[in-house]
Amino acid sequence: MDTQVIVVGAGPVGLLLAGELRLGGAEVVVLERLIAPTTESRASTLHARTMELLDHRGLVEPLGNPACDVLGHFGGLPMELSGPPTRYRGQWKVPQTRLEELLASWALGLGAELRRGHEVRAVREVDERVEVEYVTEAGPGTLTGEFLVGCDGEHSTVRGLAGFAFPGTDATRELLRADVAGIEVPNRRFERTPTGLAIAARRPDGITRIMVHEFGRPAAERTAEPSYAELVGSWAAVTGEDISGGVPLWLNAFGNTARQAAEYRRGRVLLAGDAAHRQMPVGGQALNVGLQDAVNLGWKLAAEVGGRAPAGLLDTYHGERHPVGSRVLSAIEAQTQLLLGGPEVDAVRAVTAELLAYDRVRAHLGSVISGLDIRYGDEGEPFEGRRVPHLDLVTPDGSTSTTELLRPARGVLLDLSGDPRRRTELERTTAGWPGRVRLVAAVAAPDSPAPEATLLLRPDGHLAWAGDAVADPGPALRRWFGTPDA
Ligand SMILES: Cc1cc2nc3c(=O)[nH]c(=O)nc-3n(C[C@H](O)[C@H](O)[C@H](O)COP(=O)(O)OP(=O)(O)OC[C@H]3O[C@@H](n4cnc5c(N)ncnc54)[C@H](O)[C@@H]3O)c2cc1C
The missing domain is CATH 3.50.50.60 (FAD/NAD(P)-binding domain)
Structure with missing residues (x-):
């Protein structure tokens, strides 16, 4: 290997x-x-x-x-x-x-x-x-x-x-797109004319990204990128403007293949x-x-x-x-x-x-x-699979946040109960997953309200599990992080 x-x-x-x-x-x-x-x-x-x-x-x-x-x-x-x-x-x-x-x-x-x-x-x-x-x-x-x-x-x-x-499905429609130097056209976000759609955005370096689609025109079968002449023709058909004097830096066609x-x-x-x-x-x-x-x-x-x-x-x-x-x-x-x-x-x-x-x-x-609504797992589960929001936290070692805790891309068992007995109990539980799951006891910062819960964070920033101050995270730890070390 x-x-x-x-x-x-x-x-x-x-x-x-x-x-x-x-x-x-x-x-x-x-x-x-x-x-x-x-x-x-x-x-x-x-x-x-x-x-x-x-x-x-x-x-x-x-x-x-x-x-x-x-x-x-x-x-x-x-x-x-x-x-x-x-x-x-x-x-x-x-x-x-x-x-x-x-x-x-x-x-x-x-x-x-x-x-x-x-x-x-x-x-x-x-x-x-x-x-x-x-x-x-x-x-x-x-x-x-x-x-x-x-x-x-x-x-x-x-x-x-x-x-x-x-x-x-293969593309039925397409847009022609290019970065062009040496043209002066008005910026357009998504302008619809009677014949098509035109988009133009001039960058600070003077290059203009343009995109154009002629309504009803099917996607072409292409073996190479479109020519600048084709783009000039479509742009004229949709906007009535002549950009033939421009110099394309690159151009391509892209369609609605799905x-x-x-x-x-x-x-x-x-x-x-x-x-x-x-x-x-x-x-x-x-x-x-x-x-x-x-x-x-x-x-x-x-x-x-x-x-x-x-x-x-x-x-x-x-x-x-x-x-x-x-x-x-x-x-x-x-x-x-x-x-x-x-x-x-x-x-x-x-x-x-x-x-x-x-x-x-x-x-x-x-x-x-x-992508903020992406949620994995069972619809019936109230927390599992939800995205972990940014929460400012205070730990005995100083300030941190859920965002910082995820930096090493390891699991995190976040104890927000503020109860030292709960912390001791969770220390015993997580001892089986050293290097895989880190226990962090914290309280939410004053302007970052959070429930007094225990949260198990996956390395990809989604919740594996959430429970109250007496719930056992053991089954969730096994499910997401494997068998504990002996
Ligand atoms: C011209 C253009 C404009 C785009 N504009 C937008 C946009 O405005 N908005 C948007 O969301 N997306 C846009 N996209 C799409 C976006 O670029 C892609 O979604 C994104 O690049 C996907 O990333 P990727 O890593 O999956 O694939 P890619 O970025 O395509 O990377 C794939 C890599 O694999 C390499 N590769 C391929 N075959 C082999 C092989 N056999 N062996 C070794 N290496 C190989 C390629 O060289 C390439 O470096 C555009 C794409 C193009 C081509």
């Missing part, structure tokens, strides 16, 4: 997963076919739940001070993003290139190994291991690991090679990010859902290869993340219809706009878009 986990793809999802695996103590090698990181600007929005998860790992501060906009949209209809209280309300503008740079240095700093210029060509599961064949400039090679995770994007090679079914892997795990091979679900990148959710996959999977897979995972833990990755992906796909499909439908959707748009005037509607849709 060369390593414990092989990750294919050093996009944002593969890099975040590599860091999470290292925090869980797993050996990880990332194979990436590109020699150097991509310079395409790609996604630029991080939503509230992703920001919370990055904060759990201390990764928000290094992002600097990204701009934040609380004005989002649903299917192009302006909507203020509200929902459950969070420190990160709104959409945070972080270029994907910057995020990838940060995640790469974080994961490498934690000991992940990144091998660039390695293109995976074959995957085989043999006995208790997975074997990967790759090619480099120097020739072919193989690598074996206990598990393999395909984070290799929407055209995932791993998905195909490992036989994952990928049901869904597919999701039927399983996120097949034996020793798993999928995460765009490899697991393909969706139109509307509202910046494509990237965010993928990053959240990585945080859900990392600690579980690390526990599995570390030999400390309880039975079935790794399968909860599919059980928890597949429904989230499927819900996002359906919300994106609704937005696509509102966005790219022609005059036939005007009436639905008008009604939706009326509904968006209601606080509860905005809070509901805002929670879906931001």
